[in-house]
Amino acid sequence: MEAKFISSAQNPLVKKILQLKEKSRERRKAGVFVVEGQREIELAQKGGYVLQTLLYCPELMGSSSVEAFTKTSDQEIIQVSESVYGKIAHRGTTEGIMGLMRSKDHTLANIVFKDETPLVLVAEATEKPGNIGALLRTADAAAVDAVLIANPKSDLYSPNIIRSSVGCLFTNQIGVGTTDEIIDFLQTNQIKIYCAALTASKNYVECDFKAASALVMGTEATGLTEKWLQNSDQNIIIPMQGEIDSMNVSVSAAILIFEAKRQRGF
Structure with missing residues (x-):
């Protein structure tokens, strides 16, 4: 599956991710939140959370592959530059991969x-x-x-x-x-x-x-x-x-x- 590529920090999706990370109101409104790191994404998927968008930086991923996380054809896959990943990452050691996951109903x-x-x-x-x-x-x-x-x-x-x-x-x-x-x-x-x-x-x-x-x-x-x-x-x-x-x-x-x-x- 061919991925889109984002190299500009001014991209609308980059701005959206920053808002989702910083503002609970935006997370509630969109019904989406940000998950960083291979282990966290794996645990979220195992827990029944739906991965909506996967973003990755191949320079930071090492030998890992995005295919392990794209279990259906519904996910949007986006490659980002190192500079963009550095801007949207909450911490430095997240293996160059993050996802936008759909929230669950916790009633x-x-x-x-x-x-x-x-x-x-x-x-x-x-x-x-x-x-x-x-x-x-x-x-x-x-x-x-x-x-x-x-x-x-x-x-x-x-x-x-x-x-x-x-x-x-x-x-x-x-x-x-x-x-x-x-x-x-x-x-x-x-x-x-x-x-x-x-x-x-x-x-x-x-x-x-x-x-x-x-x-x-x-x-x-x-x-x-x-x-x-x-x-x-x-x-x-x-x-x-x-x-x-x-x-x-x-x-x-x-x-x-x-x-x-x-x-x-x-």
Whole structure:
């Protein structure tokens, strides 16, 4: 398949890509986002994301081939110069390849569980893209059944989230909603709510996570909102032995998730 060639940074597609990277409003409007790097594109395609446009710079790709990513004839394939790729790349080490992928619908109605005892990670109002990415990496490592994000403060398709998640944005089943919507979803599906909190809490190792369970994490600064605490089946805590009373949210989530997995025999 013969590819088009772009050598000018003033090309309309180059300008569009820069807007998609920088503005969540443009991503939502177009229903498209930018993915850089061979691994990330492979994970996105494996996760069911549709590749709309593939851009590549042969001078930066080495021995890799674009054919591995063009699984259908519907994709637009565009070769770009090194200078153009340098302008549109979010980081320098992306193997000279990027794609425009179609966004998914992350409404809670699309969440499907494979059995009646799902393990779910919930994050409320997490602001820092690095924390969201780290949570998604942890969720992937433990193969949780879903990650639900309540009252999101960042666009899921932000380049910073994609980068910090090392592609795990695409390997997790993700649902987005308000706190009320997610609480209702969990209760409707008879999933017990375990809130990480400092008050009225039980040591996490004393809890039984073998039934359908949701581990709910708040922000590092303010914790969970009162609505979660009112609907919690059990508040849980990781005992601190030093001077501080909390850890990074992704570290705390990892400890809780892998205890739940240990109890389940994994």
